[in-house]
Amino acid sequence: EDWKFAIEEIPGSIMDAYAQEFKKRIETKTDGDVTITIYPMGTLGTPTDTVEQATDGLIQFTNVSIGNLGTIVPESQIFLLPYLFPSDAKAVSNILSNSETIYGDLNQDFRKRGLEVLTMYSEGPQVWTTNKEIRNPDDFSNFKMRVMVSPILLETYKNMGASPTPLPFGEVFGALQLGAVDGQVNPVPTIEEMKFYEVTDYLIWAGEQELVTTVVAGTDWFETLSPDRQKLVRETMAGMSGFIDGVVSDFNQKRLDTIKSNKPEINLVVLSEEERNVFRARSEATASAYVDAAGSRGEELLKTLKTEIASTHQ
Amino acid sequence: MEPRSVPFKLLGKVDGVISKIEVFILSWGVIAMAVNTIANVFGRYVFHQSIYFSEELNEFLIVIITFMGLGYATRKGIHIRMSAIYDALPQKLRKILMILITITTAAMMATLTWYAVEYVAKVASRGRVTPALQVPLYLTYIWVVIGLGLATLQYLLTALRNLNLSEEEIYVSYLEVDSYEDPETAAAVARFVEKEEETAK
Amino acid sequence: MTELMLTVMVVLLLFGFPMKMPLISAAFIGFLIYFPNFSPQILVQQMIGGVKPSALVAVPMFILAADIITRGHSADRLIDVVMRFMGHIKGGLAISVTSACALFGAVCGSTQATVVAVGGAMRPRMLKSGYSDSFTIGLIVNAADLAYLIPPSIGMIIYGVVSGTSISQLFIAGIVPGLIIVAFFSAYCMWHAYRHDIPVLERSGWGERFDAVRRALWPMGFPLIIVGGIYGGVFSPTEAAAICVLYAVVLEALIFRSIRLRDLPDIALSTGAITSVVFILIAAGAAFSWTLSFAQVPQTIISSLGLNEAGPIMTLTAIILAFFIGCMFVDSIVVILILVPIFAPLIKSTGLDPVLVGVLITLQVAIGAATPPFGCNLFTAIAVFRRPFVDVVRGVPPFLLILLLTTGLVMAFPQIALFLPELAYR
Numbered sequence: 006e007d008w009k010f011a012i013e014e015i016p017g018s019i020m021d022a023y024a025q026e027f028k029k030r031i032e033t034k035t036d037g038d039v040t041i042t043i044y045p046m047g048t049l050g051t052p053t054d055t056v057e058q059a060t061d062g063l064i065q066f067t068n069v070s071i072g073n074l075g076t077i078v079p080e081s082q083i084f085l086l087p088y089l090f091p092s093d094a095k096a097v098s099n100i101l102s103n104s105e106t107i108y109g110d111l112n113q114d115f116r117k118r119g120l121e122v123l124t125m126y127s128e129g130p131q132v133w134t135t136n137k138e139i140r141n142p143d144d145f146s147n148f149k150m151r152v153m154v155s156p157i158l159l160e161t162y163k164n165m166g167a168s169p170t171p172l173p174f175g176e177v178f179g180a181l182q183l184g185a186v187d188g189q190v191n192p193v194p195t196i197e198e199m200k201f202y203e204v205t206d207y208l209i210w211a212g213e214q215e216l217v218t219t220v221v222a223g224t225d226w227f228e229t230l231s232p233d234r235q236k237l238v239r240e241t242m243a244g245m246s247g248f249i250d251g252v253v254s255d256f257n258q259k260r261l262d263t264i265k266s267n268k269p270e271i272n273l274v275v276l277s278e279e280e281r282n283v284f285r286a287r288s289e290a291t292a293s294a295y296v297d298a299a300g301s302r303g304e305e306l307l308k309t310l311k312t313e314i315a316s317t318h319q
Numbered sequence: 320m321e322p323r324s325v326p327f328k329l330l331g332k333v334d335g336v337i338s339k340i341e342v343f344i345l346s347w348g349v350i351a352m353a354v355n356t357i358a359n360v361f362g363r364y365v366f367h368q369s370i371y372f373s374e375e376l377n378e379f380l381i382v383i384i385t386f387m388g389l390g391y392a393t394r395k396g397i398h399i400r401m402s403a404i405y406d407a408l409p410q411k412l413r414k415i416l417m418i419l420i421t422i423t424t425a426a427m428m429a430t431l432t433w434y435a436v437e438y439v440a441k442v443a444s445r446g447r448v449t450p451a452l453q454v455p456l457y458l459t460y461i462w463v464v465i466g467l468g469l470a471t472l473q474y475l476l477t478a479l480r481n482l483n484l485s486e487e488e489i490y491v492s493y494l495e496v497d498s499y500e501d502p503e504t505a506a507a508v509a510r511f512v513e514k515e516e517e518t519a520k
Numbered sequence: 521m522t523e524l525m526l527t528v529m530v531v532l533l534l535f536g537f538p539m540k541m542p543l544i545s546a547a548f549i550g551f552l553i554y555f556p557n558f559s560p561q562i563l564v565q566q567m568i569g570g571v572k573p574s575a576l577v578a579v580p581m582f583i584l585a586a587d588i589i590t591r592g593h594s595a596d597r598l599i600d601v602v603m604r605f606m607g608h609i610k611g612g613l614a615i616s617v618t619s620a621c622a623l624f625g626a627v628c629g630s631t632q633a634t635v636v637a638v639g640g641a642m643r644p645r646m647l648k649s650g651y652s653d654s655f656t657i658g659l660i661v662n663a664a665d666l667a668y669l670i671p672p673s674i675g676m677i678i679y680g681v682v683s684g685t686s687i688s689q690l691f692i693a694g695i696v697p698g699l700i701i702v703a704f705f706s707a708y709c710m711w712h713a714y715r716h717d718i719p720v721l722e723r724s725g726w727g728e729r730f731d732a733v734r735r736a737l738w739p740m741g742f743p744l745i746i747v748g749g750i751y752g753g754v755f756s757p758t759e760a761a762a763i764c765v766l767y768a769v770v771l772e773a774l775i776f777r778s779i780r781l782r783d784l785p786d787i788a789l790s791t792g793a794i795t796s797v798v799f800i801l802i803a804a805g806a807a808f809s810w811t812l813s814f815a816q817v818p819q820t821i822i823s824s825l826g827l828n829e830a831g832p833i834m835t836l837t838a839i840i841l842a843f844f845i846g847c848m849f850v851d852s853i854v855v856i857l858i859l860v861p862i863f864a865p866l867i868k869s870t871g872l873d874p875v876l877v878g879v880l881i882t883l884q885v886a887i888g889a890a891t892p893p894f895g896c897n898l899f900t901a902i903a904v905f906r907r908p909f910v911d912v913v914r915g916v917p918p919f920l921l922i923l924l925l926t927t928g929l930v931m932a933f934p935q936i937a938l939f940l941p942e943l944a945y946r
């Protein structure tokens with residue numbers, strides 16, 4: 006039996022490390038009864054394409070970032086909300102791998118669309134690269150922040166005081182270079198790969214968001230598996246959270262080192278909890294954009310998830 | 320070249336109406352694409368505000384132009400094809416081959432139409448929306464079904480028109496006798512002829 | 521499965537089916553063999569996805585801009601300016617054709633339009649000056665290739681989208697190889713003119729030259745928009761293309777008054793039709809390449825050809841050969857759509873620079889437009905100059921040799937293509 010696993014990143018990326026490790030563990034545990042073929046970025050289409058293909062059972066697994074699921078499972082956009090998570094990476098990992106809200110409630114919403122959430126993990130914090138220092142909402146005035154096309158992200162940066170500007174990914178570098186936008190937001194590895202740091206002066210950790218990714222399978226296919234196999238998949242993935250957290254932190258650190266050695270004069274700014282609290286307070290209002298997209302069901306989910314996070318991590 | 324007599328007059332009329340719709344979508348679709356893209360540039364530099372749905376609108380326009388243009392291109396007989404062997408055949412065989420080509424292509428287009436219906440229905444039932452405007456995705460895809468369907472019809476009509484083997488002309492579409500041509504070549508040549516005529520005046 | 525897919529494709533191609541048929545039929549057959557239990561609706565998903573990348577919008581925009589200016593006066597003014605400067609040297613008229621193709625190519629991304637715009641105006645003058653028709657047509661159909669190498673280039677846009685390579689970098693990388701071709705062609709033209717003792721034109725005075733430059737200033741704005749705009753990070757290639765449309769409308773409708781605004785929907789219709797015909801191939805190509813990737817066909821082909829262990833030079837040679845041969849027989853866009861996904865994993869694993877590969881592929885694609893038996897430039901020349909196929913093809917070989925020599929040079933010294941993008945982006 007061959008399981009097909011599509012990822013939205015290139016070979017050598019974090020998702021590739023995840024898929025390769027999963028392949029190794031499954032092939033060993035099944036003594037080669039199950040083989041896994043990995044399809045990297047683009048080979049089977051866009052991330053939304055591969056999610057559809059998983060729903061249809063053409064492929065078995067796909068690892069996509071949550072931003073790409075918004076048009077398929079609107080409720081999943083909860084992870085785009087700013088300051089949803091605490092500032093500590095361990096805590097984030099703990100929530101993403103164990104939360105009852107995610108694997109219970111939210112999974113119901115995935116199931117409605119024929120998908121099964123198998124795991125979630127963070128690829129690291131979203132970092133701002135900007136041409137000026139941003140420490141509070143006032144610094145954001147008249148500041149054009151490039152964001153992905155998403156009503157929630159537009160609302161996020163509007164509430165934080167910036168002028169959000171959606172721009173296709175391929176145009177960000179040029180726009181930063183020319184000053185058509187003043188900053189952009191992405192995880193460190195992307196900032197390094199796309200050389201965004203070359204055309205900006207500051208790297209700012211504001212802790213507002215993590216790049217959350219998820220591995221999903223098609224429900225129809227998953228239910229044809231024997232209970233043993235289902236358990237095997239779930240347990241293997243559950244057992245990989247330590248592994249992937251290590252990969253993610255290594256990966257982020259190495260790329261940050263590259264940035265620092267290529268551009269020693271870059272300013273690294275980590276906002277303090279007090280500074281974050283100011284943005285956090287202004288971000289409360291953003292929840293409404295999520296509720297617009299995900300309805301009362303979204304409201305309910307947000308309440309449950311927030312309560313769960315508060316009770317386990319404070 | 321105008322054909323001498325058109326069998327099935329009604330079909331010709333229906334065809335005319337469809338043609339008008341296709342022409343409208345193609346020409347104004349391209350203009351809308353230009354206006355949208357230019358407006359986004361001006362928005363960004365002059366008004367410091369990008370149009371957040373600009374890319375999405377272009378995606379939609381590209382899909383509608385591609386698939387709605389299919390029927391129009393078939394009607395006008397513009398296709399990229401390699402005609403070396405075809406051209407070398409005697410008239411009669413060529414006509415038979417043309418019938419074969421149009422029927423097979425019609426069958427393929429019909430198959431695609433069928434699966435497009437299935438696919439678009441599925442997209443609709445899953446309630447997917449577009450990222451920026453949050454409109455139902457299937458509304459932007461329905462044109463794929465229509466375009467493929469019209470192309471099927473065009474190829475069928477062409478096959479039908481060619482079935483009369485006693486007639487000498489080979490039709491590349493229901494109404495037009497021509498040879499298949501590469502579209503860019505055809506357009507370039509058309510410009511040339513147009514200009515020559517202008518100079519002659 | 522691969523064999524069956526290939527056989528079907530070749531048969532349908534040979535018998536003159538519209539090109540979307542071989543691609544889409546092969547995809548269907550592959551799918552049905554590989555997934556007998558699934559619905560092929562996924563192919564529709566891939567067809568739609570194939571034309572969605574917004575970078576593709578640049579294609580209709582550049583075609584529209586070129587359509588507008590070929591109706592107007594821009595080409596004539598560009599030709600005039602090069603003639604004023606080159607006419608008096610040996611082979612000057614022929615050199616002017618080359619330079620005019622390069623200049624017009626900087627305005628337009630289609631080689632066929634260049635054949636018409638430059639060739640249509642220049643062939644009568646060359647014949648009158650004593651150049652043979654075979655040399656003249658050979659020069660025109662080959663120099664028109666420059667339209668593909670010098671930005672904008674429809675071939676590069678499609679390669680960029682299919683392979684995920686930066687179109688901006690590709691555009692800039694094509695400039696120097698294009699100029700090298702201009703130099704080689706000019707040298708050959710000069711030598712040809714000496715050998716056949718072709719008389720030179722009268723030297724233009726500086727007043728006339730200045731006047732010609734002034735008249736050509738407006739059309740020279742196009743390369744400024746395209747190269748300057750993209751290079752300077754002002755526009756994406758797509759936006760540059762749309763701004764070119766705006767500029768072309770302002771130029772031809774308002775300044776030169778060679779077209780009327782109410783002609784625009786008609787011009788746009790022709791653009792839309794071409795776009796549809798080309799993009800349905802991209803759509804079909806996406807379905808085709810999805811089936812290939814799924815069945816891991818590229819990996820199979822590459823290992824069966826023994827290319828797995830091949831070094832970068834071997835790999836590059838294999839890719840170029842495949843494209844050169846492919847473009848002899850089949851339309852260039854179809855060749856890009858079939859071969860790029862097959863070679864993509866190999867390009868990645870050998871660490872070849874996708875921009876370099878893109879420039880070399882574009883060069884082969886451009887060459888293919890003028891190589892028999894299937895060449896769009898040849899067909900255009902046949903139609904516009906009303907000459908039979910054999911006559912049109914007769915003058916091609918020397919130019920073909922020069923183009924192949926340029927290919928060799930770029931392979932041996934990749935910096936020819938890469939130093940501009942490296943200067944700009946790295």
Ligand code: NA
Binds near residue numbers: 626
């Ligand atoms: Na060009």
Ligand code: NA
Binds near residue numbers: 847849892895
């Ligand atoms: Na050729």
